[in-house]
Amino acid sequence: MAVVFKRPHALKDIPMHYCPGCTHGIVHRLIAEVIDELGIEGKTVGISPVGCTYNNYEYFNCDMVQAAHGRAPAVATGVKRVNPDNIVFAYQGDGDLAAIGTAEIVHAAARGEKITVIFVNNAIYGMTSGQMAPTTLVNQVTTTTPFGRKPEIHGHPINVCELLSTLKGAVYVERVSVHDIKNIFNAKKAIKKAFKVQMANLGFSIVEVLSTCPTNWGLSPVEALKWLRDNMIPAYPLGNFKGKDLEV
Amino acid sequence: MAQHEILIAGFGGQGILSAGRILAYAGMLENKNVSWLPSYGPEMRGGTANCNVIISDEPIGSPILNSATVLIVMNSPSLEKFESYVTEGGMIITDKSLVTRSPLRKDVDVYEIPATQLASEMGNPTYACIILLGKFIAITGAVSKGSFEEALRKVLPEKYHKLIPEEMKALEVGMEYEKA
Amino acid sequence: MGEKLLMKGNEVIAEAAIRAGCRFYFGYPITPQTEVMHYMAKRMPEVGGTFVQAESEIAAINMVYGAASAGGRVMTTSSSPGISLMQEGISYAACAELPLVMVNIVRCGPGLGGILPAQCDYFQSVKGGGHGDYKMVVLAPCSVQELYELTVEAFNISDRYRIITMILGDGILGQMMEAVEFRDVENIQNVEKPWAVTGTGMKREHNVITSIYIDPEVLEAHNRKLQEKYRLIEENEVRVEEYNCENADVIVVAFGTVARIVKNVIKTAEKEGIKVGLIRPVTLWPFPVKTFEKYATVPKAFLTVEMNAGQMLEDVKLAVNGKNKVDFLGRMGGMVPTQKEILDKIKELIW
Ligand SMILES: Cc1ncc(C[n+]2csc(CCOP(=O)(O)OP(=O)(O)O)c2C)c(N)n1
Numbered sequence: 001m002a003v004v005f006k007r008p009h010a011l012k013d014i015p016m017h018y019c020p021g022c023t024h025g026i027v028h029r030l031i032a033e034v035i036d037e038l039g040i041e042g043k044t045v046g047i048s049p050v051g052c053t054y055n056n057y058e059y060f061n062c063d064m065v066q067a068a069h070g071r072a073p074a075v076a077t078g079v080k081r082v083n084p085d086n087i088v089f090a091y092q093g094d095g096d097l098a099a100i101g102t103a104e105i106v107h108a109a110a111r112g113e114k115i116t117v118i119f120v121n122n123a124i125y126g127m128t129s130g131q132m133a134p135t136t137l138v139n140q141v142t143t144t145t146p147f148g149r150k151p152e153i154h155g156h157p158i159n160v161c162e163l164l165s166t167l168k169g170a171v172y173v174e175r176v177s178v179h180d181i182k183n184i185f186n187a188k189k190a191i192k193k194a195f196k197v198q199m200a201n202l203g204f205s206i207v208e209v210l211s212t213c214p215t216n217w218g219l220s221p222v223e224a225l226k227w228l229r230d231n232m233i234p235a236y237p238l239g240n241f242k243g244k245d246l247e248v
Numbered sequence: 249m250a251q252h253e254i255l256i257a258g259f260g261g262q263g264i265l266s267a268g269r270i271l272a273y274a275g276m277l278e279n280k281n282v283s284w285l286p287s288y289g290p291e292m293r294g295g296t297a298n299c300n301v302i303i304s305d306e307p308i309g310s311p312i313l314n315s316a317t318v319l320i321v322m323n324s325p326s327l328e329k330f331e332s333y334v335t336e337g338g339m340i341i342t343d344k345s346l347v348t349r350s351p352l353r354k355d356v357d358v359y360e361i362p363a364t365q366l367a368s369e370m371g372n373p374t375y376a377c378i379i380l381l382g383k384f385i386a387i388t389g390a391v392s393k394g395s396f397e398e399a400l401r402k403v404l405p406e407k408y409h410k411l412i413p414e415e416m417k418a419l420e421v422g423m424e425y426e427k428a
Numbered sequence: 429m430g431e432k433l434l435m436k437g438n439e440v441i442a443e444a445a446i447r448a449g450c451r452f453y454f455g456y457p458i459t460p461q462t463e464v465m466h467y468m469a470k471r472m473p474e475v476g477g478t479f480v481q482a483e484s485e486i487a488a489i490n491m492v493y494g495a496a497s498a499g500g501r502v503m504t505t506s507s508s509p510g511i512s513l514m515q516e517g518i519s520y521a522a523c524a525e526l527p528l529v530m531v532n533i534v535r536c537g538p539g540l541g542g543i544l545p546a547q548c549d550y551f552q553s554v555k556g557g558g559h560g561d562y563k564m565v566v567l568a569p570c571s572v573q574e575l576y577e578l579t580v581e582a583f584n585i586s587d588r589y590r591i592i593t594m595i596l597g598d599g600i601l602g603q604m605m606e607a608v609e610f611r612d613v614e615n616i617q618n619v620e621k622p623w624a625v626t627g628t629g630m631k632r633e634h635n636v637i638t639s640i641y642i643d644p645e646v647l648e649a650h651n652r653k654l655q656e657k658y659r660l661i662e663e664n665e666v667r668v669e670e671y672n673c674e675n676a677d678v679i680v681v682a683f684g685t686v687a688r689i690v691k692n693v694i695k696t697a698e699k700e701g702i703k704v705g706l707i708r709p710v711t712l713w714p715f716p717v718k719t720f721e722k723y724a725t726v727p728k729a730f731l732t733v734e735m736n737a738g739q740m741l742e743d744v745k746l747a748v749n750g751k752n753k754v755d756f757l758g759r760m761g762g763m764v765p766t767q768k769e770i771l772d773k774i775k776e777l778i779w
């Protein structure tokens with residue numbers, strides 16, 4: 001019998017610690033499959049963020065560095081500048097990338113740093129128990145917006161892809177989702193392209209992945225997928241923002 | 249002078265932290281010194297939960313228990329981990345529905361109560377921890393039934409007050425449970 | 429007298445601040461102090477105050493800098509890695525003599541470390557984690573009731589001296605519940621702040637809040653002024669608990685949570701006929717030097733117990749000044765010293 005579904009080599013064979021129904025695990029798998037398919041495991045270096053995925057260095061088989069909160073793009077810059085032949089990716093959450101790490105991501109993109117960022121947007125701080133993230137939707141209740149996010153008090157959500165696509169150094173910018181099979185498939189295509197852009201030395205690439213946090217949203221895994229589809233996608237439209245026609 | 253050092257351990261979601269809190273509150277209402285300390289380490293996401301509750305006639309030193317007069321356990325790993333914590337002459341109360349083996353200690357009193365099953369029969373498995381506390385209260389008199397009820401009223405948000413009679417019934421089930 | 433409530437340490441910090449008249453809170457989430465933020469997010473709107481979740485600790489401390497400059501009673505809370513990011517702002521605020529209150533619910537480091545209790549930020553808070561010759565008042569509560577009292581006191585001290593006051597706790601204090609009675613609302617002192625930037629109203633010379641002094645003579649004079657203030661605080665604000673020290677053979681020195689463990693040890697030791705005392709510095713700066721002078725000739729030795737590799741130990745040694753032996757027991761990484769290991773160590777010193 002042919003094996004149709006097996007663990008990608010780039011992922012270690014250990015159980016992940018994420019909550020039931022959390023889509024972080026899916027994103028890990030997609031990255032690992034892409035690394036396998038491109039045959040780059042041996043020269044890939046990943047950067048782990050601070051967030052629920054702080055220890056995803058335990059899950060990937062490639063070399064990994066753990067960075068301080070928000071600083072992954074700066075750490076990635078350092079790694080890439082020492083060994084430009086390495087393929088360097090940073091994995092970041094929305095608090096990590098769009099709050100404390102705004103300066104680092106903007107300037108890595110502006111410099112056209114040849115790295116790939118996988119940006120997991122779950123509209124919340126997962127790790128620290130559900131505070132408002134920069135991407136928290138208007139009216140969304142969190143532990144620090146107990147009466148809902150109000151733009152006049154808490155500001156508006158930040159659309160990261162739209163923002164970064166204004167920078168010349170960012171050459172490939174795409175937003176995807178993992179709430180169903182079709183979208184997971186698209187997400188993988190985008191992640192693969194982002195890595196290929198880096199391999200072709202074209203510049204900075206980022207894929208924003210809309211993701212769930214059933215635990216802090218207070219929803220079941222299935223409800224969470226629906227909530228993502230019905231609430232997040234209208235606020236964060238899927239699609240390519242830059243580099244659609246890049247041939248890689 | 250009496251000091252009860254109570255260690256309650258099991259999975260997250262079994263109501264362990266809030267049961268411990270109600271117990272501590274009841275002690276405080278009786279003008280005893282109390283402390284409540286939850287586990288808050290990285291294991292939380294892995295699903296285990298425990299809390300240390302101290303009820304004492306004297307000022308409380310450390311809120312951290314290196315040993316306990318009472319261990320209430322609601323899963324097997326917690327029995328493995330904490331059985332040795334119980335001081336000689338102390339007691340272990342297990343939820344027999346979930347803890348697969350009996351405690352091995354011979355120098356402590358052991359009570360095994362199918363609390364989750366009893367609670368499910370009452371229609372709400374999350375009362376299991378209250379049932380186990382009932383046994384503890386019945387044996388030690390650490391706090392009175394009346395204080396426990398008063399504590400429920402203080403701790404639970406207004407909208408859950410209608411559940412108090414049910415919770416008290418669970419407490420009584422535990423208080424009156426005898427080994428068959 | 430208020431009613432007794434059973435509350436979490438972190439929530440008590442927030443409630444105490446609000447009762448002390450704090451109406452501005454800026455912070456960034458970090459375990460194990462997030463409950464302070466959650467509480468503030470709910471309570472501040474109720475009292476007409478301001479709660480802002482900043483985009484980082486760097487932003488938070490600078491929001492605090494601005495609010496303090498404008499004369500607001502202001503606070504931020506964080507935990508070790510976040511406090512590290514605030515060091516630049518702390519140094520600026522110390523130089524600009526801004527009154528503000530900070531809380532560090534310490535976790536174990538270095539680096540991202542872990543969230544379990546530790547006291548490894550003693551040096552950072554007491555010796556100055558930022559650049560330059562500055563001090564902050566550092567308070568080390570050991571119970572939930574004391575968290576309330578010292579949080580209120582922190583605002584009073586800050587305003588009285590135009591200084592930063594930091595409350596140094598750990599995850600046990602922040603996470604535990606104990607009875608608390610909110611009693612001394614009348615103890616809250618309100619201080620005029622004529623130096624604040626509130627607009628001249630075309631009625632006075634402009635006020636300036638700054639930490640830059642290009643002229644070396646002026647900067648030295650400013651430093652001297654700061655140092656005089658620090659000496660005054662050393663004179664007036666030392667707080668310390670002495671427990672069982674008369675007739676003790678060994679005196680243990682410990683602060684915060686560890687001091688509570690030591691109190692249990694003292695009781696057990698007593699039963700075994702061993703006389704142990706405790707010096708618990710409540711202000712880590714200013715350090716209670718005189719108390720050590722008083723007991724310098726304790727028959728056997730001092731034993732410093734900390735959840736770090738030996739930080740307060742250095743201040744104890746300076747205070748004892750070679751007059752006696754100072755031994756040390758430390759645990760790190762979130763490990764809490766047990767009563768047994770402390771007692772064993774005491775026995776070692778006695779025999
Ligand atoms: C300097 C610093 N501040 C705060 C924290 C606490 N902290 C850990 S994870 C996190 C937020 C993570 O949220 P996000 O990036 O959205 O990741 P998620 O957990 O949702 O995947 C914060 C604030 C920290 N570790 N370091």
Ligand code: SF4
Pocket residue numbers: 017018019021022023024052122126127212213214215216
């Ligand atoms: S808290 Fe949320 S983001 Fe974190 S592992 Fe759980 S579901 Fe995933």
Ligand SMILES: [Mg+2]
Pocket residue numbers: 093094095120121122123124125126133
């Ligand atoms: Mg997030």
